[in-house]
Amino acid sequence: xxxxxxxxxxxxxxxxxxxxxxxxxxxxxxxxxxxxxxxxxxxxxxxxxxxxxxxxxxxxxxxxxxxxxxxxxxxxxxxxxxxxxxxxxxxxxxxxxxxxxxxxxxxxxxxxxxxxxxxxxxxxxxxxxxxxxxxxxxxxxxxxxxxxxxxxxxxxxxxxxxxxxxxxxxxxxxxxxxxxxxxxxxxxxxxxxxxxxxxxxxxxxxxx
Numbered sequence: 001x002x003x004x005x006x007x008x009x010x011x012x013x014x015x016x017x018x019x020x021x022x023x024x025x026x027x028x029x030x031x032x033x034x035x036x037x038x039x040x041x042x043x044x045x046x047x048x049x050x051x052x053x054x055x056x057x058x059x060x061x062x063x064x065x066x067x068x069x070x071x072x073x074x075x076x077x078x079x080x081x082x083x084x085x086x087x088x089x090x091x092x093x094x095x096x097x098x099x100x101x102x103x104x105x106x107x108x109x110x111x112x113x114x115x116x117x118x119x120x121x122x123x124x125x126x127x128x129x130x131x132x133x134x135x136x137x138x139x140x141x142x143x144x145x146x147x148x149x150x151x152x153x154x155x156x157x158x159x160x161x162x163x164x165x166x167x168x169x170x171x172x173x174x175x176x177x178x179x180x181x182x183x184x185x186x187x188x189x190x191x192x193x194x195x196x197x198x199x200x201x202x203x204x205x206x207x208x
Contacts, residue, residue, distance in 0.1 A: 002079045009066030009083035013090030013107055016097050017058045022047045031097065037179060038094075039102030056106050063087045063110025077115065081163035084111030088167065092174050100179040103201070105140065108167045115160050119147055137175075137201035144168045175201050 019038050022028040026047045030038045033046050040059060044052040066083035088104040088111065105123065112119035123143055130139030148164040155161070175197045183190045193203045 001073070002075060002082075005066065005070050005073075005075065005079060005083045006086045008069075009086035010090040012066060013062045013087030014094040014096060014101075015062065015090075016094050016101065017055050017062070018043045018102060019097060021051055021055050025051060031100065037102050037174075038097060038100055040106060059091065059102070059106030060110040060113070062091060063107025064113050065110070067111055067114040071114070077157065077159040078162075080114065081111070081159045081166075084108075084114060085163060085166045085170070087111070088170055092170060103174060104167070104170055111163065111167075115163075116151055116155055118154070119151060119164070122147060122150065138199055141171065141199065144171055172198065178203070 016038065018040055019030050021043055022030045028046055030042050030046065033042070040052045040055045043055050063084050066087050067080035070080035070083050071077075084107070088107045090101075091107045092101045092104045093099040094101040105127075109120040109123055112123070123140070126139040126143035127136060130136030133139070144164070144167060148161050148168065151164050152161045176194060178197055181203070183193055196202060196204055
């Protein structure tokens with residue numbers, strides 16, 4: 001049953017909410033217009049600003065439902081966290097989009113709501129402050145670095161801490177591979193792009 005829950009988590013997370021919303025609302029294929037990720041933010045900029053709300057709610061639910069069901073079935077917390085992380089992986093690398101997808105923050109917030117709601121508030125605060133300073137990717141990454149320590153102090157259980165560490169690893173991997181956008185051939189340029197992707201989630205830092 002545990003493997004089935006994790007598999008269902010991945011499949012649920014892999015439903016390409018942003019892609020489907022863009023196709024239904026405007027006939028837009030986000031794979032061809034989105035710079036690096038097929039996500040709610042891409043819907044915001046390329047489809048309709050209001051559409052980010054239902055897309056975001058559904059993406060959060062994709063991360064919340066698998067661990068919630070696991071808890072409801074009486075499974076161990078580690079299984080619930082793994083099912084939630086599987087939803088994040090499915091969201092980021094959806095088989096329906098050729099293993100492309102979003103950044104995973106929305107389903108991860110859903111996972112946090114299932115076992116540590118204060119963590120979701122921390123991420124929302126990081127997003128708000130980052131938005132204010134036009135450095136959302138930087139503040140988001142810093143929040144993800146801090147979150148495992150916060151959970152370790154306030155919750156004290158291993159499984160949630162490992163879940164937060166897993167999300168940090170998933171986020172870094174997603175930023176660096178950028179939906180497999182090719183890297184420059186020159187070594188110096190390649191490292192510069194990787195550094196920019198790591199901090200700014202794009203190939204070049206955003207101008208303020």
